[in-house]
Amino acid sequence: TLTTHIGSFEFANPIMNASGVHCLSAQDLDELAASAAGSFITKSGTLEARVGNPAPRYATLPYGSINSMGLPNKGLDYYIQYAEKFQAAHPDQPFFLSVAGMAPSDYVTMAKQIQASSFTGLTEFNLSCPNVPGKPQVAYDVEATEQILTELFKVFNKPAGIKLPPYFDLAQFDAMAAVLNRFPITYINSINSLGNGLMIDPATDTTLVRPKGGFGGIGGAYAKPIALANVRAFRERLRPEISIVGTGGVRNGRDVYELILCGASMVQVATTLQEEGLGVFPRLLAELQVAMAENGHTSLTDFQGQLHTI
Template sequence: MVSTATRIGDFQFDNCLMNAAGVFCMTREELAQVESSAAGSFVTKTATLEARAGNPEPRYVNTDLGSINSMGLPNKGLDYYLDYVIEEQNRIGSKPHVLSLVGMSPDETHTILKKVQASDYQGLVELNLSCPNVPGKPQIAYDFETTDTILKEVFSYYTKPLGIKLPPYFDIVHFDQAAAIFNKYPLVFVNCVNSIGNGLVIEDETVVIKPKNGFGGLGGDYIKPTALANVHAFYKRLNPSIQIIGTGGVKTGRDAFEHILCGASMVQLGTVLQKEGTEAFERITKELQTIMAEKGYETLDDFRGKLHYID
């Protein structure tokens, strides 16, 4: 019997597939659709302390090879999502969930996490370190000194299960430097990767999205090789207690298989979910199970991280 069940920290999931933050997660209704699908879990829209309208439209466009977006963190605010995940965790038959958060400043990050720490929520939290916070500064996770400082401060008071959402890294030394920082802290997971930032898609003679003169994050086929590289690089470098969620370019069971082969414990769907809807979870799960059966794998542990190299 082929099983796609998995675990992150102390949490058990019947299926390794879930949505990526930003897709099918803005409203309770969308989250409920993911909950009732074949997905093993849902992650909420990345919440800021207060609700945000986000960037002007058009800010998301599907392309032949994926998508481009500059959303600007539209969300309904921390309380909306925190209240919902607390309600859900108390519902009989509910799946474990992930609450995604980001502060617009370090102080706001601490305000948000202290509120979650004081709440009744007992599930996983994903702190998004792949959003720019300060004009003229890079994304937090590209600033290793700031990343180290924030994690040190967070873990001085935060005791619940916490993971981080990462941007893609492109240099081997950056994998080494980032992993050295992450290994200092009791992180439950890292999520690799957020979109590749500041791509540009043009139709005829015009950019396709309005914010930032058309510059936006790339998702879909564009980013799968980069996502796989980040998953595997961190799988090889992080403490075994820090698990990996693979995100980027998953639209088939084969794509999910490759993320797990590179070391992912769970796999998130983004662009394909936006294009196809929640039916994608069942389709990709069946495709993954077929591949596993053909190869004689009964569980994800049979092949997770066992990527072959050429001698």
């Protein structure tokens, strides 16, 4: 069985989209919901709808992607309305609502709106978007993160997750985990894209994307070892009640298996979904089952978090 859990929610399988891919419109979300994915998440909604950054803002790379979308989205009201309607029609199909703030106070405002809505699923607070010009990635600032979470959990008591950027120093994991452990968080999602990479077209000596002078978030295979490390490092530091969604570098079923081995309960796919479309889900599910069978496992809990070290 591929059954998995986040908080009190059960999912038939652990593979889903990462926020940003195939999740902008109601039609995109309906297609995800009808796909083989175990769940789905919306594009990060902001208080006001956004058109995002100028094109070109996504490019395919030899081993992944670069994006500088700039949070194009239909606005929080649109996604709350979608969530309320979908939940009423499909009460047994839990899903995720992602939100992002343009300012720290936005997170509290949005949390209040979601709290007041009828949505009872999982809300993911994106503290790690790398692509809005002039806006830092909040979760690289431990104090700012602590302040936002303090204010947020004064008004919010629904299941909440935090989308984190990749960290690279063990002291960063120590500091962030210590903060996260103090709040009633249901899960973390590691990782967002590797922020502010740069790729160049050799034919023209020109950046591949236009916004921010060519800087953008890197995803795909480039991200896999970083994602594994972030999932593992947080699993070793967070309270066991806090689940982990593992995101980054999934191209095949073995990649899904390895994120679960490092401690993930759910695994999200962005670049490969963007490149391959919804058919990626049945393929990854079949490949995950092969990887499990090769190691003699029949359920996710047989190997979840059971990484061997030497």
